[in-house]
Structure formats: C-alpha cells, structure tokens
Amino acid sequence: MAESVRQAIEQRVRVFEAAFNQGDMAALAALYTEDAALMPPDSNTITGRPAIQQFWQSVQDAGMRHIVMSTQQVESSGELATEVATADLTAEAGDGTTSTIPLKYVVVWRREADGQWRLAVDIWNSCPAV
C-alpha cells in the first residue's frame, strides 16, 4: 500500500516535470488542489491555481525552463502524503549556456475525491552551490 502511494506520487512528479518542461503552465497548475499553497523563497504564500500558474509562468519567463525532480522519501496515511525531494532547475541564457540551481523541497499531497493525488502544499529552498 505505502509502496503504491509512492509509485502514484512519483508518476505525478513525472507529469509535473513534463508539464513544466513543455511549458504548459495550465497543465502544471491543474496538478495542484484548488486551494493549494505555493511557498516560494523570498515570497509570501501564493494560493490557488490561477496565482500558481502565474508564478510558474514568471519562472519560465525568467528563462528557467527545465526541471528534473528526484523523490527521496514518501510518507502517507489515508488521503494525505508527504514527499521529500530534490530538484534541479536549469536556465538557458541567450547564448545557449546553461546554469542549474539545485533545490530541495517538501510537497504535501492530497488524494482527492476523484482518486487523484494533487499538490496541496509546495515549499522549497536552495541547496549550497555545487
């Protein structure tokens, strides 16, 4: 059971990556619950899908268009699960050079009435530069 929750969440993480990397911010926002809380560094908490979509669009507009996420740990109980993970966010400059920002994050996942796991809380911060 716990293993199947982890598998379900890792599958959602792959969908998140794909939406982000394809630049489909509406699809990305739809992975969150309607009342989700996004907690970016140096920002107040951002609530709800329209504002979350706008936030991720601003990240893409700043040139950060590729993400790779790596789940480290999932704990679950009933319709609630927590994911501890790392991510690498990559920006490509106009001249084709890239820079990658290593992040770590915690997502609170909620399994909603339709059986789908969605991000209810999403918080991250920086790792030391490598």
Add this chain to the structure above:
Amino acid sequence: MAESVRQAIEQRVRVFEAAFNQGDMAALAALYTEDAALMPPDSNTITGRPAIQQFWQSVQDAGMRHIVMSTQQVESSGELATEVATADLTAEAGDGTTSTIPLKYVVVWRREADGQWRLAVDIWNSCPAV
C-alpha cells in the same frame, strides 16, 4: 479529532518556542524524531537529532535567540500531520538593537509509539522583507 490534533501540535509548537527561547538546544532536538530531516535554506538536508541540535546551536551562536511561531493550517491523517506556518526569528546585536527575519515553514509531524507528536521533516524559507 482533527481539532484535537491541531491543539496537540500547537502545544508542541509552544514547547519548541520555549526550548529555543531558553537556549535549550538539547530539549529542542528532542522534539524531533530520531531520523528527522531538517532542511534549512542554503544547506543540504541535516538528518538526526545530534546534527539538528548542532544546527540550531549555530543559529543561536549567530545571535538569533528568539522565535515566535504561528500555525496557519494543520492537516492530519492517522499518525501523520502537516503544519503550514510562519515564524519570526529575532537577533539582538551587541548594542541591544534587534532585527527580525520573517519566515514561513512546513513541518511534517509524526505521532510516535508513545503517543507524542514529533517533527519528522522541517523546511522553511524567507518571506519578503517587510
């Protein structure tokens, strides 16, 4: 039931504040699970009580000796709960002037075999300067 979980966690938050504000980093570390993950900004993940105690000691040594925490939201299922919250961390300089850093955080709480809720995952980041 959900309300009593929130009350139990808010009580633990008060104990956390008291330990921090009294400078008792051993008591603070004891509020975490043995395998807890502490995820400070600009740091790799710190695992386990001895390393967590050392981290918080370093925060105190840097002059940040007063914390006020404010729980915004608690979700729980069985022995797992998540807390979304804000905190104000205050440093006092040698001349008595203070500066306060506003933070937001997510804690994953786990109710252990002895019935006590402990911090299993603790991640935070900065808010905009006021």
